[in-house]
Amino acid sequence: xxxxxxxxxxxxxxxxxxxxxxxxxxxxxxxxxxxxxxxxxxxxxxxxxxxxxxxxxxxxxxxxxxxxxxxxxxxxxxxxxxxxxxxxxxxxxxxxxxxxxxxxxxxxxxxxxxxxxxxxxxxxxxxxxxxxxxxxxxxxxxxxxxxxxxxxxxxxxxxxxxxxxxxxxxxxxxxxxxxxxxxxxxxxxxx
Ligand SMILES: Cc1cc2nc3c(=O)[nH]c(=O)nc-3n(C[C@H](O)[C@H](O)[C@H](O)COP(=O)(O)O)c2cc1C
Numbered sequence: 414x415x416x417x418x419x420x421x422x423x424x425x426x427x428x429x430x431x432x433x434x435x436x437x438x439x440x441x442x443x444x445x446x447x448x449x450x451x452x453x454x455x456x457x458x459x460x461x462x463x464x465x466x467x468x469x470x471x472x473x474x475x476x477x478x479x480x481x482x483x484x485x486x487x488x489x490x491x492x493x494x495x496x497x498x499x500x501x502x503x504x505x506x507x508x509x510x511x512x513x514x515x516x517x518x519x520x521x522x523x524x525x526x527x528x529x530x531x532x533x534x535x536x537x538x539x540x541x542x543x544x545x546x547x548x549x550x551x552x553x554x555x556x557x558x559x560x561x562x563x564x565x566x567x568x569x570x571x572x573x574x575x576x577x578x579x580x581x582x583x584x585x586x587x588x589x590x591x592x593x594x595x596x597x598x599x600x601x602x603x604x
Contacts, residue, residue, distance in 0.1 A: 419538060419541065419542055420538070422541070423537065423538060423541055424585055424587055424588070425537070425546075425547070425548040425549065425585065426546030426547060426548055426581045426585040427548060427585060428499075428502045428503050428548045428550060428577040429502050430502075430546065430581050430582050430583055430585065431502050431503035431504075431545075431546050431547075431548070431577055431578070431579030431580065431581060431582075432502065432503070432504070432579050432580055432582055433504050433579065433580060434504065434579075434580055435466075435503065435504030435505040435545070435578055435579050435580070436505060436540070436543060436545060436578060440543055441464075441505070443543075444536065444539045444540060444543060445462060445507075445536075447535065447539050448532055448535035448536045448539050449532055449535075450535070451528055451531035451532050451535060452528060452531060453528045454520050454524045454525075454528070455517070455519055455520040455524075457512075457514070457517070457520060457525060457528075458512075459511060459512045459513060459514070459525035459526075459528050459529055460509060460510060460511055460512060460528060460529035460532050461510045461512060461570075462507050462508065462509060462510070462532070463507070463508040463510060463564060464505065464506075464507055464508075465500060465505075465506040465507070465508060465575075466504065466505055466506075470500040470501055470506065471500070471501060473499075473500045473554075474496060474497045474498060474499055474500050474501060475497065476560070476563055477496035477497070477499065477554055477560070478493050478496050478497050480557065480559050480560065481493060481496060496554075499550075499552065499554075500575075500577075502577065502579065503547075503548075503577035503578055503579035504578075504579045505577075505578045505579065506575050506576065506577050506578070507536055507575070507576040507578065508564065508572050508574070508575050508576075509529055509532055509533040509536070509572070509573050509574045509576065510529075510564070510566060510570050510571065510572055510573070511525065511526050511529035511530075511570065511571050511572075511573045512525070512529075512567075512569060512570050513525045513526055513529075513569050513570075513571070514569060515569065526573070529573050530573060530574075533549055533573060533574040533576060534549075536576045536578070537549060537576065540576070540578045545578050545579060545580060545581075546578070546579060546580065546581035546585065547576055547577060547578045547579075548576070548577045549574045549575075549576055550574070550575050550576075550577060551572075551573075551574060551575065552575070554572075554575075555571075555572040555573070555574070555575065556571075556572075560572075
C-alpha cells in the first residue's frame with residue numbers, strides 16, 4: 414500500500430499559493446524526462462511542452478489583458494486584474510500542447526489527447542514528488558485562437574493545460590474524494 418502513497422497524497426495547490434523557488438534546471442530536466450514516459454498508442458508523441466518562466470509570465474498576462482480589451486474595451490477592471498496576475502504566482506508554468514492528428518488511419522484522436530493528458534498529470538505527480546506544489550489550470554486562454562497564435566501552435570495543436578509549479582506557501586486544503594463504491598461496478602455479460 415505504501416507504493417500508492419504519492420497518489421494518495423496528491424492534491425492540487427492553488428496557483429496563488431505557489432511561489433519561489435521553482436524546480437532547478439536539473440530538477441526540471443528530470444521532471445520532464447519522467448513525465449513524458451506515458452502510454453502512447455502508435456508512438457506518435459502527440460504532445461509537446463512549452464515553458465513559461467521569468468518575465469515571460471508577466472508578458473503572457475499582459476497579452477491576455479490586451480486580448481480581452483481588443484474584444485471588449487468595457488471589460489471590468491477586476492477581470493483584467495485576474496488575467497494580468499494569472500501567470501505571476503508560480504515561478505514555472507508548463508503549457509502542455511496536444512498534437513492531435515484527427516484523421517490518423519489507426520489512432521483515434523481521443524487516444525492522442527489522452528496521451529497528452531497523461532503527460533500533464535505526470536507533471537503534477539512528478540512536481541509533487543520533487544517537493545513542489547502544482548496545479549493544472551486551463552482558463553479561457555487555453556481555448557483562445559489568438560492566444561494559440563501567440564504560442565505559434567500549428568493546426569491540430571491545442572493547449573490542454575497550464576501546469577503551474579512552485580513552492581507552496583501553505584498546505585492546500587484536502588477536498589472530498591469520490592467513494593470507490595460510487596464509481597466502480599462489476600461488468601457482467603448480458604444474458
Ligand atoms: C483539464 C483540466 C482543466 C482544469 N482547469 C481548471 C481551471 O481553469 N481553473 C480551476 O480552478 N481548476 C481547474 N482544474 C481543476 C484543478 O486542476 C484541480 O484538479 C481541482 O482544483 C481539484 O483539486 P485536486 O487536483 O486536488 O483534486 C482543471 C482540471 C483539469 C483536469
